[in-house]
Amino acid sequence: MTSRERLTAAFRLEPTDRIPIHVRGVPAWDEDWLRAKGPSFEPLFEAVRQYCDWCAGWGAPRGIFFSATDQISRRMERKPSNRPDYVIHETIIETPQGPIFEQRHVSTKGLPSLETKYYLETDEDLERFLSIPYVPPEPDVAPFFAFRDRIGDRGIVLVSAGMDPLGEVYCLLGTENLALWSVNRRSDIFMLLDLMYERQAALFRYLLEQGVGPFFAWVGPELATPPLQSPQDFYEFVVEYDKKLIEIIHSYGGLVHVHCHGFLDDVLEGFAEMGANCLHPIEAPPWGDVSLAEAKRRIGDRVCLEGNIQLGDLFDRSTAEVEQIVREAIAEGKPGGGFILCPTASPYIPELPERVRDNYLVMIRLGLELGRY
Numbered sequence: 001m002t003s004r005e006r007l008t009a010a011f012r013l014e015p016t017d018r019i020p021i022h023v024r025g026v027p028a029w030d031e032d033w034l035r036a037k038g039p040s041f042e043p044l045f046e047a048v049r050q051y052c053d054w055c056a057g058w059g060a061p062r063g064i065f066f067s068a069t070d071q072i073s074r075r076m077e078r079k080p081s082n083r084p085d086y087v088i089h090e091t092i093i094e095t096p097q098g099p100i101f102e103q104r105h106v107s108t109k110g111l112p113s114l115e116t117k118y119y120l121e122t123d124e125d126l127e128r129f130l131s132i133p134y135v136p137p138e139p140d141v142a143p144f145f146a147f148r149d150r151i152g153d154r155g156i157v158l159v160s161a162g163m164d165p166l167g168e169v170y171c172l173l174g175t176e177n178l179a180l181w182s183v184n185r186r187s188d189i190f191m192l193l194d195l196m197y198e199r200q201a202a203l204f205r206y207l208l209e210q211g212v213g214p215f216f217a218w219v220g221p222e223l224a225t226p227p228l229q230s231p232q233d234f235y236e237f238v239v240e241y242d243k244k245l246i247e248i249i250h251s252y253g254g255l256v257h258v259h260c261h262g263f264l265d266d267v268l269e270g271f272a273e274m275g276a277n278c279l280h281p282i283e284a285p286p287w288g289d290v291s292l293a294e295a296k297r298r299i300g301d302r303v304c305l306e307g308n309i310q311l312g313d314l315f316d317r318s319t320a321e322v323e324q325i326v327r328e329a330i331a332e333g334k335p336g337g338g339f340i341l342c343p344t345a346s347p348y349i350p351e352l353p354e355r356v357r358d359n360y361l362v363m364i365r366l367g368l369e370l371g372r373y
Helices: 003-011 031-037 039-051 123-130 142-154 165-184 186-209 231-251 268-274 292-299 311-316 319-333 354-370
Strands: 054-059 073-080 086-095 098-107 114-117 155-160 215-218 255-260 278-281 304-309 339-343
Touching (some): 003 142, 031 039, 054 142, 142 155, 165 186, 165 231, 231 255, 231 268, 268 292, 278 339, 292 304, 292 319, 311 319, 311 354, 319 354, 339 354
Parallel strands (some): 054 155, 155 215, 278 304, 304 339
Antiparallel strands (some): 086 098
């Protein structure tokens, strides 16, 4: 089988010649990425290029808040921060009723950034956001087809239009206000979810009508998994809205990949209920609370499972330990198909230590050796 055939069959829970191997965050089709990373990544890059199954990503242009209006403007300003080695990036959007803005503290030394101000904090912010005219975006899709042709049979192209509706609402509110509004202003949460859903649905329909696909992907559900939100909230904020989007994509013959870290025990069946075709990364304890074997037992006949090699184990464990971890993952995920061997996250560090490189290569080798049906 080609990589494209293998991944497609895994998404559809159909037989494959071996389990697909996806090394998340290593784009083996992109030489510019390798040049930016440097020589320490070359052995891993080459192994992924030769032996693995590529899951590339293409982001659909979507305007500002899924609107292609030219009646508003967006600009970014840099400001000094009171935090050492950080600067403030402030994004300002001018709406018909006045500006809304967010602030992010960005490290000057490559450390994670910190969001300190979100767009919506007051009633006035909400009114200004709602004053933004909605013009459905109809982006040029020619770049998608060119990119899909470039990937060819070596893999699939996952089309993204941002987060799911809940994820997009989170980007407006942040964790704290999302939690508070879910109690004190629940009707506003549903109003924003409805708005984001309708706009995303329109964009997906446009893309599908242009022949874009068949693979689509999003993140966002992890922002409402317990303990951030209750299981009931997860079903009402995530499952009910994602299910409607997935039904649209399925009606065109498409397939959907959902990324969700965190504790899934109380909401695992929700991913099958919404119709997700593939779920990543199924983190085992202590990072999550569901083992791969348990997830396979509960939803493996309805959802392809991708994972669950913890990135921290690739970084911190000995190669012998990683070999045992990978063997266990293959033993739990492989039976019956519908499993993709993959790390839980991307290699984010600027230089890849030899041990981490060797751990990645062990994962790939065992996937090839033990993954055949």
